[in-house]
Amino acid sequence: MTQDRMTQDWMEQIYREMPPGDIPWNTQALPKPFVELVESGEVTPCTTIDLGCGAGNHAVWLAGRGFNVTGVDFAPSAIELARENAENQGVSCRFLVADLLGGLPEVAETFAFAYDWAVLHHIFPEARPQYVETVCRLLEPGGKYLSACFSEEDAGFGSTEKYRKTPLGTVLYFSSLDELRSLFEPHFTIARLATVQVEGKTGGHLMNCAWMRGP
Numbered sequence: 001m002t003q004d005r006m007t008q009d010w011m012e013q014i015y016r017e018m019p020p021g022d023i024p025w026n027t028q029a030l031p032k033p034f035v036e037l038v039e040s041g042e043v044t045p046c047t048t049i050d051l052g053c054g055a056g057n058h059a060v061w062l063a064g065r066g067f068n069v070t071g072v073d074f075a076p077s078a079i080e081l082a083r084e085n086a087e088n089q090g091v092s093c094r095f096l097v098a099d100l101l102g103g104l105p106e107v108a109e110t111f112a113f114a115y116d117w118a119v120l121h122h123i124f125p126e127a128r129p130q131y132v133e134t135v136c137r138l139l140e141p142g143g144k145y146l147s148a149c150f151s152e153e154d155a156g157f158g159s160t161e162k163y164r165k166t167p168l169g170t171v172l173y174f175s176s177l178d179e180l181r182s183l184f185e186p187h188f189t190i191a192r193l194a195t196v197q198v199e200g201k202t203g204g205h206l207m208n209c210a211w212m213r214g215p
Helices: 003-017 032-039 057-063 076-089 125-138 177-184
Strands: 047-051 068-073 094-097 111-117 139-150 163-165 171-173 189-200 203-213
Touching: 003 076, 032 139, 032 189, 032 203, 047 057, 057 068, 057 076, 068 076, 076 094, 111 125, 125 139, 125 177, 139 177, 177 189, 177 203
Parallel strands: 047 068, 047 111, 068 094, 111 139
Antiparallel strands: 139 203, 163 171, 189 203
């Protein structure tokens, strides 16, 4: 079984079997670096794609502020939750079941803003170049891209290794800033790349945040 398929199976099981409130990353309180991009005006309402949208919290929040959002996730149960979330909040979003590592042929249009929050650490290094090529295809010329993932400096899950197994059984890859710079620089103009403290439901994490513009 490939890493992609294993991750998909784990995620589908988590979203299908766990109460939404018990999923560690499923929170209505959005991360400060994400919120600040919108509140500062660095990104304004536009066509947007949420890559690995989960239960749709980010997408729904943006839609409530005038963004035209498409959310994509490979776990059908996550997409079901996302659609319920949007309906409960009274906003309009489009949510699709699709594999981020499959090139996303289901999405033909392009977007002014793309983001993946806490997704890249689920994608191992060998699959990342293909994923970044997909992001490039999805962006309009000069479109904006935000990517945030766990830093190798984070002490999460009781390890300092690059690959770490979580209590839920998923395996994550913790990145360095240099790795991300090498991954993104051939494709994007990096405006900011930094390790920041981000608060979550179970405490804080050190995350690498990259804010970029496409060609």
